[in-house]
Amino acid sequence: MTNLITEVTELAKEYQVALINLMKIGTVFSGEAIFNEVFFECPCNQKEAKMYAIMLILGPAAAMFFIALLINKMSFRMAYGYCKRSEELQFECQTCCYYFVVIIIKALVGPAAWIFGTLLDGRYYPCIRLEQPCNRTSEEFKEYRGHSQFLAIVMLCVTVAVIYCVFMCRACCCGYSYNYRRLMEIYQEAEETAFEDKLNETAKQKAERNVNSFLNEHPTKRDWEMIARAPPLNC
Amino acid sequence: MTNLITEVTELAKEYQVALINLMKIGTVFSGEAIFNEVFFECPCNQKEAKMYAIMLILGPAAAMFFIALLINKMSFRMAYGYCKRSEELQFECQTCCYYFVVIIIKALVGPAAWIFGTLLDGRYYPCIRLEQPCNRTSEEFKEYRGHSQFLAIVMLCVTVAVIYCVFMCRACCCGYSYNYRRLMEIYQEAEETAFEDKLNETAKQKAERNVNSFLNEHPTKRDWEMIARAPPLNC
Amino acid sequence: MTNLITEVTELAKEYQVALINLMKIGTVFSGEAIFNEVFFECPCNQKEAKMYAIMLILGPAAAMFFIALLINKMSFRMAYGYCKRSEELQFECQTCCYYFVVIIIKALVGPAAWIFGTLLDGRYYPCIRLEQPCNRTSEEFKEYRGHSQFLAIVMLCVTVAVIYCVFMCRACCCGYSYNYRRLMEIYQEAEETAFEDKLNETAKQKAERNVNSFLNEHPTKRDWEMIARAPPLNC
Numbered sequence: 001m002t003n004l005i006t007e008v009t010e011l012a013k014e015y016q017v018a019l020i021n022l023m024k025i026g027t028v029f030s031g032e033a034i035f036n037e038v039f040f041e042c043p044c045n046q047k048e049a050k051m052y053a054i055m056l057i058l059g060p061a062a063a064m065f066f067i068a069l070l071i072n073k074m075s076f077r078m079a080y081g082y083c084k085r086s087e088e089l090q091f092e093c094q095t096c097c098y099y100f101v102v103i104i105i106k107a108l109v110g111p112a113a114w115i116f117g118t119l120l121d122g123r124y125y126p127c128i129r130l131e132q133p134c135n136r137t138s139e140e141f142k143e144y145r146g147h148s149q150f151l152a153i154v155m156l157c158v159t160v161a162v163i164y165c166v167f168m169c170r171a172c173c174c175g176y177s178y179n180y181r182r183l184m185e186i187y188q189e190a191e192e193t194a195f196e197d198k199l200n201e202t203a204k205q206k207a208e209r210n211v212n213s214f215l216n217e218h219p220t221k222r223d224w225e226m227i228a229r230a231p232p233l234n235c
Numbered sequence: 236m237t238n239l240i241t242e243v244t245e246l247a248k249e250y251q252v253a254l255i256n257l258m259k260i261g262t263v264f265s266g267e268a269i270f271n272e273v274f275f276e277c278p279c280n281q282k283e284a285k286m287y288a289i290m291l292i293l294g295p296a297a298a299m300f301f302i303a304l305l306i307n308k309m310s311f312r313m314a315y316g317y318c319k320r321s322e323e324l325q326f327e328c329q330t331c332c333y334y335f336v337v338i339i340i341k342a343l344v345g346p347a348a349w350i351f352g353t354l355l356d357g358r359y360y361p362c363i364r365l366e367q368p369c370n371r372t373s374e375e376f377k378e379y380r381g382h383s384q385f386l387a388i389v390m391l392c393v394t395v396a397v398i399y400c401v402f403m404c405r406a407c408c409c410g411y412s413y414n415y416r417r418l419m420e421i422y423q424e425a426e427e428t429a430f431e432d433k434l435n436e437t438a439k440q441k442a443e444r445n446v447n448s449f450l451n452e453h454p455t456k457r458d459w460e461m462i463a464r465a466p467p468l469n470c
Numbered sequence: 471m472t473n474l475i476t477e478v479t480e481l482a483k484e485y486q487v488a489l490i491n492l493m494k495i496g497t498v499f500s501g502e503a504i505f506n507e508v509f510f511e512c513p514c515n516q517k518e519a520k521m522y523a524i525m526l527i528l529g530p531a532a533a534m535f536f537i538a539l540l541i542n543k544m545s546f547r548m549a550y551g552y553c554k555r556s557e558e559l560q561f562e563c564q565t566c567c568y569y570f571v572v573i574i575i576k577a578l579v580g581p582a583a584w585i586f587g588t589l590l591d592g593r594y595y596p597c598i599r600l601e602q603p604c605n606r607t608s609e610e611f612k613e614y615r616g617h618s619q620f621l622a623i624v625m626l627c628v629t630v631a632v633i634y635c636v637f638m639c640r641a642c643c644c645g646y647s648y649n650y651r652r653l654m655e656i657y658q659e660a661e662e663t664a665f666e667d668k669l670n671e672t673a674k675q676k677a678e679r680n681v682n683s684f685l686n687e688h689p690t691k692r693d694w695e696m697i698a699r700a701p702p703l704n705c
Contacts, residue, residue, distance in 0.1 A: 044377065081410060194681040
């Protein structure tokens with residue numbers, strides 16, 4: 001039994017990125033299904049309907065994009081201290097661009113899933129195109145619904161094909177062999193974990209030492225006031 | 236299995252702030268959904284309806300704002316002893332402002348989620364704008380509902396974008412590198428924990444010593460009366 | 471009880487490839503069933519309907535094909551460093567072709583299941599062939615539905631027969647006996663596991679050593695900035 005769990009864990013680790021993306025996409029899809037059921041209703045005025053549908057396709061996608069940027073550690077890692085870093089320590093332009101592109105692409109997964117979902121659902125697109133957007137039983141509605149799903153499938157195929165080509169090109173032009181690159185990946189992850197552990201340990205030891213020495217030296221009222229000051233970590 | 240649990244815990248720790256905010260927002264949303272189902276009903280008199288809807292949008296938001304201030308430790312930490320602190324120990328104006336802004340922003344998460352929810356729900360806004368607020372099947376109602384959801388999405392996008400920009404600027408102008416700042420954060424947390432532990436320990440020892448010495452010295456009736464007095468911690 | 475579990479695990483290991491394919495096909499089928507219920511609706515315009523149905527048969531199949539390529543480790547393993555490999559280390563053309571065919575065939579399992587499912591479902595094919603594609607009660611619709619299911623069964627039989635023949639031929643022309651080949655298979659798997667474990671171990675040791683030496687040497691601000699740089703693994 002434990003054998004099975006270990007194997008599943010191993011598999012999960014190996015396909016980590018794929019799994020995370022799958023979870024992201026699944027979350028977006030289920031969120032979208034609920035959202036559509038509860039909130040989407042096409043207004044009858046043509047102009048209004050157009051604005052409304054476009055907003056509901058692009059708005060949440062834009063919000064998701066910024067949220068994804070917000071919880072991406074990498075971008076903040078590069079930004080911290082940017083303005084006060086000495087010239088020689090600045091990132092090279094090439095590295096910077098590379099990471100910028102990677103961050104953007106990662107942040108686009110959610111929005112792409114949202115737009116794909118709205119197109120596949122097939123109620124937003126007719127809402128944009130129809131002259132009488134309220135009428136959801138007309139021939140025309142069905143036709144535009146078909147167009148919408150058509151676009152969704154094309155979008156899916158093109159996206160996946162492009163991603164495959166980009167990954168393939170990157171792999172071909174890489175200077176490392178597959179297994180050596182794998183070692184480097186594993187090393188990076190291990191380094192990060194070890195660094196984090198060591199930071200925790202160091203901080204804990206230091207904190208305990210400081211607190212002990214403060215409380216053992218019979219602090220005066222003035223000392224208590226001093227430490228009442230908020231800590232100086234204001235950035 | 237334990238491996239999995241450890242990893243989940245690690246992840247939860249890393250994205251602590253994001254998780255807490257997510258939980259806050261989730262609580263507000265589910266509370267709002269129940270609240271709306273049970274309590275919201277737009278009155279038919281236009282003027283009444285306007286007042287009612289505005290009250291139900293802004294009232295709970297204001298309440299949440301004050302509750303968030305109330306459970307924020309930081310503000311009390313800064314306020315305690317403010318009037319009786321010697322001049323030299325007062326916070327600098329800059330630090331004070333910084334923390335004030337941070338506290339306000341944290342307290343705004345709940346209210347913002349509430350207002351976003353009411354706008355997305357799309358029944359409050361028509362209640363404010365319609366001339367016959369009772370009629371929920373009219374064309375006009377649908378139109379205003381669309382406006383409301385439109386506003387909600389715009390609000391979401393703008394908020395997230397602004398937050399991202401602010402965080403990015405703060406990161407760029409910070410004098411520390413990402414990893415050094417991380418160490419400081421971890422240190423602060425460790426110090427707080429250690430301080431709390433030490434306070435508990437010290438207080439317990441002292442209390443036990445005092446109680447013991449009181450009970451071992453055969454207290455008279457007068458001594459018992461003395462300690463019946465409420466303790467003098469009146470602030 | 472444990473005996474039973476062990477036996478099931480053994481069985482699962484022996485028929486691993488078959489099980490994985492079964493799971494793939496099952497996932498495709500259930501996904502298709504949901505997809506059809508929610509999204510498929512044949513437009514009434516004949517030309518539109520034709521395009522729509524063909525797209526919904528071939529589009530997802532193509533997407534699945536590319537996704538399968540994308541999560542296939544083998545192709546990336548061969549591609550990494552392709553352009554920068556010295557002449558003598560390039561794969562031989564024969565090996566290359568063999569793996570290429572294997573990768574393609576593996577990636578075709580999902581698409582084939584999808585197409586088989588659409589044909590067996592029997593709503594896509596009439597949508598392509600009927601002159602009045604909306605009318606789903608006509609005699610003609612039933613007829614074409616029959617054709618579609620007929621095609622599905624033929625496709626299934628032919629595919630399975632071809633696969634059997636190919637496997638048989640390969641087995642006959644193989645220079646090893648069944649059991650020796652089995653030993654080689656098991657050896658390969660064991661080697662991969664051992665390699666992976668060793669990589670993990672090596673990386674972990676090295677990472678811990680490096681992190682310790684960094685934090686023990688009282689890093690200056692410049693050192694902290696240095697490690698804030700993103701790691702150089704840009705391919």
